[in-house]
Amino acid sequence: MYTFLILSVPLGWIVFSNLYDVRREEQRDAWHDIARGLVSAPFVWLVARLVGLFVPRPWGSPLMAFGEWADRSLPYALLPLVAYGLFYGFRERLPLELTFRRLLSFFVGCNAALSIGEALRNLVEPSGYILLAFPFLAISTILLIPSLVILFIKSRGFKRFASVLAGLSWTLAAAFLPWFFLRRLWYFALPLILLLFLAAWFSASRLVGRQKKAEVAVIDASDLPKQEGEIGKAPHL
Numbered sequence: 001m002y003t004f005l006i007l008s009v010p011l012g013w014i015v016f017s018n019l020y021d022v023r024r025e026e027q028r029d030a031w032h033d034i035a036r037g038l039v040s041a042p043f044v045w046l047v048a049r050l051v052g053l054f055v056p057r058p059w060g061s062p063l064m065a066f067g068e069w070a071d072r073s074l075p076y077a078l079l080p081l082v083a084y085g086l087f088y089g090f091r092e093r094l095p096l097e098l099t100f101r102r103l104l105s106f107f108v109g110c111n112a113a114l115s116i117g118e119a120l121r122n123l124v125e126p127s128g129y130i131l132l133a134f135p136f137l138a139i140s141t142i143l144l145i146p147s148l149v150i151l152f153i154k155s156r157g158f159k160r161f162a163s164v165l166a167g168l169s170w171t172l173a174a175a176f177l178p179w180f181f182l183r184r185l186w187y188f189a190l191p192l193i194l195l196l197f198l199a200a201w202f203s204a205s206r207l208v209g210r211q212k213k214a215e216v217a218v219i220d221a222s223d224l225p226k227q228e229g230e231i232g233k234a235p236h237l
Helices: 002-019 024-053 064-088 096-124 128-132 134-154 158-175 177-182 186-232
Strands: none
Touching: 002 096, 002 128, 002 134, 002 186, 024 064, 024 096, 064 096, 064 134, 064 158, 064 177, 096 128, 096 134, 096 186, 128 134, 128 177, 134 158, 134 186, 158 177, 158 186, 177 186
């Protein structure tokens, strides 16, 4: 189970990249962003642990979800964005496709290292939630948060607010899982894990699908002048 915890994030990225036909050259470029995500992980880990110290976690109460939210769920979604901004600059202006690809790769590196940290932490504080649920949440985080960031950037008004609300709601819902595991409420825990995972996968796959369609449209548009020129040529008799 520890192997699954440690390898879940890179395996999830590999599966997603192959299913949605991410080009090999893009995968090669992604390693630079993954490496930077790995470097940022100690910063994310340290700040998350400090924030978690200040939020009480009443053992056995549903309110322990707010402790989990402050200790793992929200920091692991938000702090990599801060680290990304420190590496690349908060005012960076790139095509949305490149921004998404960079964010996704950066989150892969950061969350892969965080998963190793959680594996070591679990040796001291054993938890079935960390071994069984956290790997799916880690994969979901690397897919969902970059997708919501792109939605926030390209949207205006209410849609921007909705993207932030969706991210906060997702992380808060995930924070209830440790309590469900503690109380053995599997009929809540398992469907919630599946729902959170599918929501993240759908968001990322939908975004990638739109980007692919846009690329095809650009290629087709660039071919039109050539085709029109060929049609306009009269055959020589």
